[in-house]
Amino acid sequence: MTTLHIVNKSPFEKNAMESCLGHALDGDAILLFEDGVYGALSNTRIANEISRRAGAVKFFVLGPDLNARGLGDGRIADGITVVDYSGFVDLVTTHGRTQSWL
């Protein structure tokens, strides 16, 4: 059973994303939403860590939260898939467990 981790805090304000990355195991997925979407930007201090784990861990970001913040597709780091709300629901249903990083 794999875990869907969900992160809704900016990695530049809270350590939720960092802690999540430290506990996510290979085969897990991480979805960034709300202010968590800032963690999906390219050229940030955590983008390297994401690209290092990408593949073993699958990364997703919620499109509506990106759009609301003026962050188009071109700004997103490689290896992160943009999903909509139904994609979010699919992720929840295809993982045995969901863990929030508040």
Place this chain on the structure above:
Amino acid sequence: MAYEVNGTTVEHDEEGYLTDLNDWSEQIALEIAKNQQLEMNEERWEVVNFLRNYYDEYQVAPAVRVLTKALAKTMGPEKGNNKYLYELFPYGPAKQACMIAGLPKPTGCV
């Protein structure tokens, strides 16, 4: 809403639990018991005092099953069981005994 004992008034909530547990005294306990149509005897005091000690130690009113288990351990199985406790406090030891002990309603008491 308040209890009146010896000319002093002590606030309680709509169910009868003391607003401030520091207001508690044995006189108040007797008054709360009277309101619950219960007469305080040695057995009831034993449970009430046990609850006060438990709260003092852990800052929480124990759930009924925790109370029965703890009473069974310290006072023996003849007192640590639901039948005994419900005979002493017919509307529930959590509700009535905690109320008389001046404690808040137990967390998880539904």
Place this chain on the structure above:
Amino acid sequence: MSEAKKFLYVNRKAPYGTIYALESLEVVLIGAAFDQHVSLAFVDDGVFQIAKGQDTKSLGVKNFSPTYRALGDYGVTKFYVEKDSLDERGLSADDLMEITYEDENDGFAEKPSIIVVTKAEMAEVMRDQDVILSF
């Protein structure tokens, strides 16, 4: 009742500054009535929740730290504490409250509830659960 599930409460916030720690504790107390396998995890600032010597008198709020010591009575006997989080905060296991439970299967012997684990071990503990509740 259907088969008991494994629940892990993950605590990552310091007490008093926000309501998370107290809310988590209350949910644990309420949830303990449902006969599931309940464990607690303390990660990041969550380790401050079980630091010893808490005194809130001059703050005018309730010191709920003694209540963690009651959880053994509620069948909650495993407190996983992440060593990395302690280290980062200059803490060691000695800075934590003494939390124990009585092992009913071992003549009510008093045993420590706190289990200090590495981050990698904590990740395994999390993977071992049916349900994770985050606070």
